[in-house]
Amino acid sequence: MVVTVVAAAAAIISGGITPSTKTVVSSTTTAGTSKLAVTASTTVTVGATAATDTTSTDFADFDFAGGTRLPAKATLSLGDATFRPGVNIAYVPVTLDRPTPNTVIARIITQNGSGATRMVSGSNYQTVDTVVIFRPGDPLRQTVEVPIVSAAEGQFFQMKLREAPWGGLQGQAVSTILATSLTDATPRATGTFRAPRTFQPSGTLQFELLKDTHKRSPDGGWNRWATSLSHGRTQIANQETGLYLDSSVFPGIEGPVYWGTKGLVLHSQKLKTPITYEGAQWNYGATVLDGRNFLDTQIGYGQYEWDAWMPNRRGSWPALWLISTAGWPPEIDIYEGFGYQSYWDFDRHVGQTIHVGANSTRYEGRGIVIQTEQAYGLSGYSQDFHRFAVDIQRDYITWFVDGKETYQSVNPFNGFRWYPIMDVAVRTDGAYDDGSGDMIIRSFKIYSAP
Numbered sequence: 001m002v003v004t005v006v007a008a009a010a011a012i013i014s015g016g017i018t019p020s021t022k023t024v025v026s027s028t029t030t031a032g033t034s035k036l037a038v039t040a041s042t043t044v045t046v047g048a049t050a051a052t053d054t055t056s057t058d059f060a061d062f063d064f065a066g067g068t069r070l071p072a073k074a075t076l077s078l079g080d081a082t083f084r085p086g087v088n089i090a091y092v093p094v095t096l097d098r099p100t101p102n103t104v105i106a107r108i109i110t111q112n113g114s115g116a117t118r119m120v121s122g123s124n125y126q127t128v129d130t131v132v133i134f135r136p137g138d139p140l141r142q143t144v145e146v147p148i149v150s151a152a153e154g155q156f157f158q159m160k161l162r163e164a165p166w167g168g169l170q171g172q173a174v175s176t177i178l179a180t181s182l183t184d185a186t187p188r189a190t191g192t193f194r195a196p197r198t199f200q201p202s203g204t205l206q207f208e209l210l211k212d213t214h215k216r217s218p219d220g221g222w223n224r225w226a227t228s229l230s231h232g233r234t235q236i237a238n239q240e241t242g243l244y245l246d247s248s249v250f251p252g253i254e255g256p257v258y259w260g261t262k263g264l265v266l267h268s269q270k271l272k273t274p275i276t277y278e279g280a281q282w283n284y285g286a287t288v289l290d291g292r293n294f295l296d297t298q299i300g301y302g303q304y305e306w307d308a309w310m311p312n313r314r315g316s317w318p319a320l321w322l323i324s325t326a327g328w329p330p331e332i333d334i335y336e337g338f339g340y341q342s343y344w345d346f347d348r349h350v351g352q353t354i355h356v357g358a359n360s361t362r363y364e365g366r367g368i369v370i371q372t373e374q375a376y377g378l379s380g381y382s383q384d385f386h387r388f389a390v391d392i393q394r395d396y397i398t399w400f401v402d403g404k405e406t407y408q409s410v411n412p413f414n415g416f417r418w419y420p421i422m423d424v425a426v427r428t429d430g431a432y433d434d435g436s437g438d439m440i441i442r443s444f445k446i447y448s449a450p
Contacts, residue, residue, distance in 0.1 A: 013130055058394075061100055064264060064412035067330050068358050070366055071410065074100035076136070077171030078108065078159055081186035083149050085179045090125070091143040091188045092159050092177055094132050096146070096168070100364060102409040103340035104134040105375055106166035110146060111158045119157035119179070124149055128159075131375045134168075136396065136408055139191030151179035162347030164359070166368035167407070179334060196376075196405035199389045203302035204446030211259050218246050226290040227257065230328070233277065235425065242268060242426025243277055250275060254286035262309065262385075263442035268316055268424040270432040286434060288423035298325055300417045304334060305389035308422075312346040312382035312435040314339055315428025320388055322418040329357040330413050333367065334399060335388040337381075340427040346382040348373045351398045352407045378402055385442050392418070393449070418445070439443040 013409025062071050079093035096104065109129045113119050125149040132143070143191035144159070151272060160174040227234070245256040255267030266287040275282045275284045291297035306320050314341040322332040336351035339346045353367025373379040378385070378401050389400040394414055398406040424439050426432065 003260045008143070011284060014042065014151060022404060024106060028443065031238060036370070059410045061348075062410075064356075064414075066322075066358065067413045067416060068356050070356055070364060070412055071101040072098065073102075073167070073169050074098050074104055075169040075171040076104055076106050076134070076161075076165040078161065078173065078175035079186075080175045081177045082180050082183050083148065083151070083177065083185045084157075084181055085153050087185070087367055090146045090148055090177050092175060093141045093186060093189065094145060096134055096140045097171065098120070099136055099140070099170065100135065100138075102167050103407045104165055105370065106132045106165040106168075107162040107371070107374065108132060108144060108159055109162055111160055112157060113156040113176075117155050117438055119151060119155045119248055121151075121157075121432070124151055124155065124204060129374075133375070135196075136410065138193050139189070139278050141189045141191070142193070143186070143189040145188075148179075153179060153181060155179045155402040164350070166370060167366075197392070198405070199303075199305070199387070199400040199403045201303050201305065201445070203299075203308050203449035205445060205448040206302070206446075206448040207296045208301060209264065209441060209444035211264075214259075216246075216257065218249055220290060220293040222250050222293060222295045225294055226292060227288060229288060229290055229421075230292050230323075234256050234280075234282075238425070238427070240286065240331050240425050241282070242284040243275060243282035245285045246421070253285060256285055257289065260440065263440045266318075266422060266424050266439040266441070267424050270439035284287065284426040286424060286426045288356075288421060288425075290326075290421050290423075291419040292323070292325070293418065297446055298417055298419045299392075300415070301392050301394065301448060302449040303391045304420055304449040305387060305443075305445050305447075306334070306422070306441060307387050308335075308441040309385050309438075309442070310335075310337055310346055310381040311339070311424060311437050311439055313432060313437040314434055315426060315432050316340075316437050317425035317427050318439045319421070319425070321421050321425055322390070323421060324413070325417040325419055329355045330416060331355040331362075331363050331394070332390060332397065332413075334390045335401075345371075346377050348381075350378075350388075350401060350406065354397065354409055356411075356412055366409065370406060372401060372406065376401070376404055376406060378404065378406075385440075420444075 038302045074096040079097050081092045083090035110127050128146050154179045156176050164170045217224055256264050269285045271285050318337045320335040324330050333353040338407050350372050351369045353365050355362050355365045357363040358364035397409050397411045
């Protein structure tokens with residue numbers, strides 16, 4: 001990567017381990033792998049040997065077929081484990097079956113055994129509810145530490161995945177952890193796990209959203225945003241029920257884009273008076289700023305960074321995303337909020353995805369929906385401003401929230417240029433009046449890199 005990591009911290013996979021730190025002047029690899037300037041790195045001892053656990057994730061030889069193919073997903077599995085009665089820690093393996101081209105995240109929790117030999121939380125072991133993260137280049141084996149209180153020969157408990165892994169396939173979802181002196185105990189994993197990167201722009205500032213220079217029009221232009229998408233003002237194929245509005249096209253409507261006291265507001269709404277457009281009646285208003293013709297917002301490599309306050313209205317579908325200047329797909333979603341899904345929590349969930357394909361046909365979407373509060377300690381996206389960024393380099397694309405890396409994917413899109421879109425779509429037939437349907441942009445910057 002071109003981005004400089006000022007201080008690389010430890011990634012502690014097994015709790016209670018004290019990392020050892022060594023000084024590194026620089027670490028540079030070739031053939032499409034990361035180039036990082038690092039001031040400190042950490043080796044974390046986490047079961048077998050580093051030689052067998054560490055592997056390369058250099059996908060430079062993979063044929064991405066012009067941005068239409070991706071390497072196969074890795075499968076994540078929980079492994080069965082054993083520990084000796086009388087010890088105070090059991091190590092439970094979590095493995096990938098192959099090097100991963102993208103971040104894989106799994107939420108894992110302990111559960112009691114069954115029958116006469118079951119182990120019970122609190123009495124025999126301490127409950128563990130944790131997140132395991134594999135980043136590209138990480139070893140393929142980690143271990144989760146479970147504190148043991150008391151265990152007799154033959155007693156057991158289990159661990160299970162709370163849901164399918166984000167970014168990977170699901171293998172063994174439930175494992176059994178057995179207390180026994182008849183076999184060797186499952187060892188703690190070893191290997192060096194990369195710490196999350198910190199967002200730090202490294203390109204040249206090419207664009208900054210400012211009130212004094214902000215311009216927009218229905219179809220946009222070389223120095224202004226469009227208030228429509230490239231194919232028009234509706235997204236029927238997405239089952240969207242909102243019409244993308246512009247006050248110059250539909251006079252008398254609220255908003256839909258205006259400068260407020262906190263920043264640029266993208267306002268979605270239920271219309272007081274339905275609008276007939278292209279032979280259909282629309283009861284909701286969506287809003288978008290599209291940079292397809294806005295030359296200063298278009299880059300090939302570099303960083304996009306928004307400082308945004310998200311809506312929380314059920315049925316809203318806010319997004320910060322990029323589309324190729326050559327047409328859709330490909331697509332990179334920096335933030336996506338699926339407010340039409342009943343499970344969606346606007347303050348804790350973040351969607352980050354890439355879509356590959358060609359000729360207006362999507363072949364595959366690859367990404368994650370992260371419960372960021374548990375995974376990264378980040379939350380409150382509809383309560384205040386938060387920073388959402390992406391770094392696009394020739395080897396990897398890396399996503400960030402509030403400066404912390406949350407996702408990474410091998411880049412299948414070398415040679416493409418991008419333009420940004422920010423919008424609040426609507427997908428509901430309800431009242432659409434709870435909470436806020438507004439996205440507020442306090443800052444938006446684009447940095448171009450060679």
